Amino acid sequence: GAGVSQSPSNKVTEKGKDVELRCDPISGHTALYWYRQSLGQGLEFLIYFQGNSAPDKSGLPSDRFSAERTGGSVSTLTIQRTQQEDSAVYLCASSLRRWNEQFFGPGTRLTVL
């Protein structure tokens, strides 16, 4: 079946602009996660959704970052007033239930000029 998909695959934006990143999880997966990978920080957790609720937002780096999930499916990660340090690959993952195997999408490479 289809895996996790993300769009866009690449995004170049100017400092101060807002961006939206989209994630389509595997159908039927109730848990959805956002991570990011940057050169200096490795792979780090951002936020976890169970259904449409986000019980763990502990990894969001600032209040410029927000995320939502609708219909227990698609999720959008929004970064407001982007900064150069936001440049990274943003990865989405989903799992059938909490603590189950997580499957990752191809990522969105964000470059902030």
Added chain:
Amino acid sequence: GIQVEQSPPDLILQEGANSTLRCNFSDSVNNLQWFHQNPWGQLINLFYIPSGTKQNGRLSATTVATERYSLLYISSSQTTDSGVYFCAVVSGGYNKLIFGAGTRLAVHP
């Protein structure tokens, strides 16, 4: 929080050689996964192995949860095995994966 350490950080092999990658973790885990990140950045699932031993072709993995380590074995390595191998765990009441720093593998023909 839990610490995840991978070794070695870098590994260079000739095609056909075998290798063992290690992952140490500092607390009990609910989930442990091994991934291969290919040159295009995609994280490919290798094993979901919070305990026990699994094999998939030339790859196998063992997790000894009581001693807090996991091993990934690659036999008869191929150039396509090149990339970064990550170990990641879920621990405690959390659901997030905590990643190690990775082992960068280069297999030369």
